[in-house]
Amino acid sequence: MPVLEASDIVKEYQEGRNRTRILHGVSLTVEPGEVVALEGPSGSGKTTLLQILGCILSPTEGRVKVNGEPADLSDASALAELRKRHIGFVFQQFNLFPSLNALENVQYALQVKGHRGRGLKEEARRWIEAMELSDRAHYLPRDLSGGQKQRVAIARAMAGNPAALLADEPTANLDSQVGTQVLQLFRSLATDHGRGVLIVTHDPKVRDIADRVLRIRDGLIHA
Amino acid sequence: MVDLALRMLLHDRLRFFITVSGVAFAVNLILSQVGLFFGLISNSSVIVRNIPAEIWVTSKNTPNVDFAQAFPEAYVQRVRSIPGVQRADNLIVTFLNIHLPNGATEGTVTYAVEDFQAWNLPWKLESGDIRDLRRGNFMFTDASAVRRIGAFQAGDYREVSGVRMRYAGRSLGATSFTTTPVSFMDYRLAQRMNSNLLEGNTTYILVKAAPGANIQALKAEIQRRLPHNDVYTRNEWAKRSDDYWIKNTGIGLNAYLTVALGILVGVVIVAQTLYTSTMEHIKEFGTVKAIGGSNADIYRLLGRQALVAAVLGFAIGALLTLAMEPGVAAIGLRLILPAPVWFSVALGTVFMCLLSAGVSFRKVANIDPGLVFRS
Incomplete structure (x- = not known):
């Protein structure tokens, strides 16, 4: 069963009196254990598609399934619930909580996902260790390097064991060497933990770890 | 968490x-x-609240306790004759002038009854014996008056409205809304010192109800027998005094x-x-x-x-x-x-x-x- 499944997705925006179509009937799937790279020039609709697959944005037409569950695209709270249970996000800008240290960033994500008690702290620590950040667990984001921040963001995204991991330009703010290390992490999360990973990127290095590369141009996917 | x-x-x-x-x-x-x-x-109502009188009889439309108006003191006999009244006494509240050693004159609002102890006046003493007020030209003034009339103590003499008076002591906590000094003296002495207004007159009748008496019924009966006066319960009278200052200042x-x-x-x-x-x-x-x-x-x-x-x-x-x-x-x-x-x-x-x-x-x-x- 695919962890992410999008069928005939159309997305239009109203701009003044005109309607602009960003996506023209896009379909794609991401299987467990698979890394899919989505490439395309700026304005091609790749981030819009990522948001739709991540249940953040509702499409104008089409259907989305997350881990086999159809997304009720008209119900914001149902979409939030799907995000909470099945999806982890990694952002280009990291978007860590600056007032929380690395470990607490992961803990807080688990709290939002409804985890409580001792297990919460243990799971957070496990992911911090998995990201080789044990010695930085109590550092605030401002005291971490870009690569370390992104690894905290990945630990936060993985906390709660979501079926799908969606990453938006995860290497854009990292130097080449650190970017490669981060991509290897995504690869191992897919291979070792069975997660379905979708990476939206301009970075050609992503091809090295991806099982499939999809190119999106003018709102259409070209394999 | x-x-x-x-x-x-x-x-x-x-x-x-x-x-x-x-x-x-x-x-x-x-x-x-x-x-x-x-x-x-x-x-404005601290004195009303400290006098153990359940009912106050005032002249018609008296606005607050400090602005007292005179009425015949014999009315107290009518009140005493009402069943349910344990005790009723006249109370004079009047303004007198204290001549100060520095040549200035300061007003004092003076409370006068015949039996201070029966009415818990003043309820707190700093010095002196309240029974001395019956012995002649003696008075008590509240210690808070120091700010207005300067230092004074028991044994000092002051000329009050033309009469040489001696301080028998100082009270504590007796104040007026306007911060005018509060004094206490014998009922008959106060009448003599302001005889134009108070000869044969009083300004209030204080009523203590008998145990178990219905205060509202007693108030209504006093009002029936003194139709040209106003009658209040203690809380009503205190509130009227408070409201006067709240609304008028x-x-x-x-x-x-x-x-x-x-x-x-x-x-x-x-x-x-x-x-x-x-x-x-x-x-x-x-x-x-x-x-x-x-x-x-x-x-x-x-x-x-x-x-x-x-x-x-x-x-x-x-x-x-x-x-x-x-x-x-x-x-x-x-x-x-x-x-x-x-x-x-x-x-x-x-x-x-x-x-x-x-x-x-x-x-x-x-x-x-x-x-x-x-x-």
């Missing part, structure tokens, strides 16, 4: 300090104004306006700082939503921040108010803050801060979690 709300607040300490200071300032403003209001108003309006100003200042400061903080953390709130948090999660976060500001602000504001007490007392005023006032202001502070957070609620309700994808 990770307390993101508190961590966000403490992350920007200057803003947190400004928020809490705003609340503390508002609380201090409200408590000090309400305390001063109660302190001033209590002066603007002190009530002033207190209401200051409290409203305090609330406004508090709401504006808290709302402004919380809103600015919300705007600065908008991407963090967007992240909370993106990782599956709901609007309710963010409302709880903002509500908790408002609550922390309210609790800390109230505590600091309350401590500031308590610290003001000695300074206020040094200028002859009092802060009276009964428990219900503390409770109401604490509750009001929480409400004020949550109301202020409401402005931010509206903002976060419309956060698009997609903003976390924008650089």
